[in-house]
Amino acid sequence: SQQGEEDPQALSIQEGENATMNCSYKTSINNLQWYRQNSGRGLVHLILIRSNEREKHSGRLRVTLDTSKKSSSLLITASRAADTASYFCATDEGSGGGSNYKLTFGKGTLLTVNP
Amino acid sequence: DVKVTQSSRYLVKRTGEKVFLECVQDMDHENMFWYRQDPGLGLRLIYFSYDVKMKEKGDIPEGYSVSREKKERFSLILESASTNQTSMYLCASSYSGTRYAQYFGPGTRLTVT
Secondary structure (H helix, E strand, C coil): CCCCCEEEEEEEECCCCCEEEEEECCCCEEEEEEEEEECCEEEEEEEEEECCCCEEECEEEEEEEECCCEEEEECCCCCCCHCCEEEEECCCCCHHHHCCCEECCCEEEEEEEEE | CCEEECCCCEECCCCCCEEEEEEEEECCCCCEEEEEEECCEEEEEEEEEEEEEEEEEEECCCCEEEEEEECCCCEEEEECCCHCCCCEEEEEEEECCCCCCCCCCEEEEEEEE
């Protein structure tokens, strides 16, 4: 099955800087979602972008989607130490049946924001 | 607030034991999912359910079974636990369709010795 792949695997920045994470996928999608996971905890949904959207904002988060390149990016502006977490993209497979229900997650980007 | 709860945060079992992991959601979601998360492998889908008594295999169903007798409850069963099933298990729920967010429980860290 297809899998989103995040890049980089790990990112370390200073508080106040911007953090950019990228996600690439292989086949067509209907929706792409980004999640955050604090160490040892469950994932928390951040933002969803549909295949007919190019950009979406939520607070300090900005997500872009380029379906021609099969890629998405998550930008966190003015980062804080509390943003330290792993970030995952998740895609659907864009077809009906069972795959209409499930998401496939990438392996994640570990973001460390140093105070 | 959506709440997804899992029966245990930490669990230690012996090889060959039958293990039950339970997940409960309070949002009347149609879909429920079980994932396992391992370092370097990310999240992998074990099973999901789109309705009561309905289930579908995910990417790694071998060695696992599931049960959904009530809409709010989804159980993962390890019939005979093995050491390679030591992992973090995450349950999630969502409304029907991938345009909805999945809501995750806190996870169960299972160790099989």
